[in-house]
């Protein structure tokens with residue numbers, strides 16, 4: 001009898017402890033999700049299946065970005081540009097136009113560095129890469145716009161998040177941002193292109209139409225998502241010229257990263273010392289959704 005009572009008490013205590021775990025665990029998870037720079041790339045755009053596309057162009061600005069801006073304007077589409085900071089000083093007019101025409105300007109490191117182990121071991125090198133581009137793009141970033149980062153080659157290390165979140169400015173970034181569409185070339189058994197990645201299309205010497213078909217098929221299957229493309233090769237621009245009017249005609253909606261609700265959970269929470277009323281009336285860079 002005594003043994004039975006003890007075991008009943010023990011199981012009751014275990015149940016209460018377990019319940020406490022479930023009550024407290026979600027709170028700590030929310031805090032982690034709001035830990036600004038993430039330890040791994042953010043893959044959940046929430047756009048797949050919504051017939052909404054976020055076009056992202058990496059590695060520019062280049063001599064071809066102006067032509068791309070023409071095509072986007074003709075189709076009335078706003079995009080997000082992941083900028084390589086070292087290129088900004090050569091293309092100031094392009095940057096100004098990008099900002100003027102309502103595109104979101106984001107950070108893709110200063111020299112397109114592969115941010116591997118060396119950068120985790122030397123925090124000052126990592127900070128240089130991200131802060132250097134933050135400074136370069138700052139004059140062109142719309143006040144109140146969210147700050148976004150994408151890692152070159154998708155290479156990232158857990159330790160990077162802690163290093164960057166210790167910086168009072170850089171911790172306002174959301175990232176690294178991954179993609180849903182445009183990651184790789186896939187062909188089926190009959191040799192049909194099922195998906196494409198522009199840089200790899202050009203390394204295989206495909207023409208712009210063939211590459212565009214790969215993008216179009218992946219988009220048709222996924223029905224929405226963040227699309228990865230580049231604006232440093234002329235063929236990518238021809239591809240957008242072929243692809244974009246077709247997508248517009250099919251009725252897809254186009255958004256910038258700043259309009260993606262699923263990314264808001266990764267934004268830096270308002271600090272405790274900012275009165276709520278002020279926070280509402282004065283947009284602060286990286287803190288409020290547009």
Ligand SMILES: [Zn+2]
Nearest residue numbers: 058059152153
């Ligand atoms: Zn890149």
